[in-house]
Amino acid sequence: MKSYVEAASAVQTADTAVVRGPNSVVVRLSVNGTVRNMLIEPRVSLLDALRDRLDLTGAKKGCNQGACGACTVWVDKRRVLACLTLAITCETREVTTIEGLSDGVDLHPMQQAFVTQDAFQCGYCTPGQIMSAVAFLAEGHAADDAQIREWMSGNICRCAAYPNIRAAIRQVRDDAATENPDAAG
Amino acid sequence: MRPVSYSRVADVATAIGTVAADPGSAFLAGGxxxxxxxxxxVSRSRRLVDINDLPLRQIEELPGGGVRIGALARMSDVAQALPIRRRFPMISQALLLGASPQLRNMASIGGNLMQRVRCGYFRDVVAPCNKREPRTGCSALHGVNRGHAVLGTSEHCIATHPSDVGVAFMALDAVVLTQGPGGQRQIAIDDFYLVPGDRPDREHPLAHGELVVAIEVPxxxxxxxxxYLKVRDRESYEFALASAAVAISLHDGTIDDVRLALGGIATKPxxxxxxxxxxxxxxxxxETFTSAAEAELADAIGHGMNDFKIELARRTVVRALRMVTGDPQLHDGMAEGLLSEDGSGPADGSGPADGSGS
Known part of the structure; x- marks a missing residue:
């Protein structure tokens, strides 16, 4: 359903596209499997939409310029930075945040491993670290600590909990290999 | 951010028509x-035209050994594509040594070509900057210029071009394919990147509404x-202080043919x-490598804080040439191990590039 704002601002000529905004328009996002509508301007980042409109405050605003990784979420299963993504560009994509990772009250193995390995101090970067780490293991480059360091370098931890973060990632990697040795590759 | 309007387009013709018709608009890819x-x-577009639905993501092998990379292919996908890893490992390595995994998942290869400089004064809207506001002056000339260029500079701009993969494309004589209001063009990569001269605001020859649709590597x-050898302040997720993309053909210890391009030290790749x-x-x-490095840096100009880059660039050239020729004295495998072993690419030790001498 289009809002009156959107309908009023929609302009299209023969060879140019529909214009939405700059005033608020209805943006339809699928987040953690639930479709949500919100009235936002096109300039609103995915991070601000998640935090301020959907109350999904797991993804954090650290630098807001793509340098720290605290806002890492998945768009269509790939880890990306929500601060440099405009929410309106995600309308046909599936967004996954840290809130969508656990199965009810059962933590995702990576969340549990972060607890077990004490992989955080202040915790501010942790949601981004975990979203990045789960995607990273799926990408399949976690053979050794050097690779973990390299492929997790987009997530900065100001407390420098890196050794424990690597331990958590190793734990999940090795547990998965034990459970499913054929997939260990 | 100032208010912007937004359009999403599904075909190239509409994308071009939409941007060409509106001077205040810009294409939006990875963002x-x-x-x-x-x-x-620093960018003041009033309208962003989202081109991410355009069918420009293919990475195709071309007859004879080249590749064609769709402009919207993501850096991460290009880096891992087998034709790239087999035929042009320097492209894969340059991509994997750039940015972070999240940014590589987002950023398109066409957007990489179009990225702006990271000069702190360019990004600071209250500082004079000839690139951002022509004829206001260059704050970097006598400012904090440790990261700035020593080659290709002018009295108007010394900003370093930030791309890694652009350096590989430059070494490989890549061709940029565009489509715009004036039709299709093929632009040699060396003509695509412009040195600042007296127009640092002009970084490429594209018209408004002209879209990069692909990059071809012959x-x-x-x-x-x-x-691709990258030297930087920290080991990952950092721009180059100096870098080198190199390919070489040897016959009985003599260099038959060589490609060499440098990054982190110049105003263009x-x-x-x-x-x-x-x-x-x-x-x-x-000795040959040292002579070559000295010849290339002969006209380099430092601006104080970046004087060290001239010597660093020489040493980067020599080291990259020693690595690519398999110098057994060298045990430096910085490009190794980026990808897990699955049969090809930088991790498999398939060439002398890993210094193993095998």
């Missing part, structure tokens, strides 16, 4: 540069053992033609 610069008011058999001419036909020895 890693555009959203950032809009937010800090067949280059010697590139199958090429490498820098093809080291002087060094190439010293190297070609000469014995592949450290």
């Amino acid at each position: 890693t540069t555009e959203v950032d610069l809009q937010r800090i008011h 067949p280059t058999p010697m590139a199958s053992t090429s490498l 820098w093809r080291a033609r002087r060094a190439e001419s010293v190297l070609t036909g000469a014995p592949a020895t450290p």
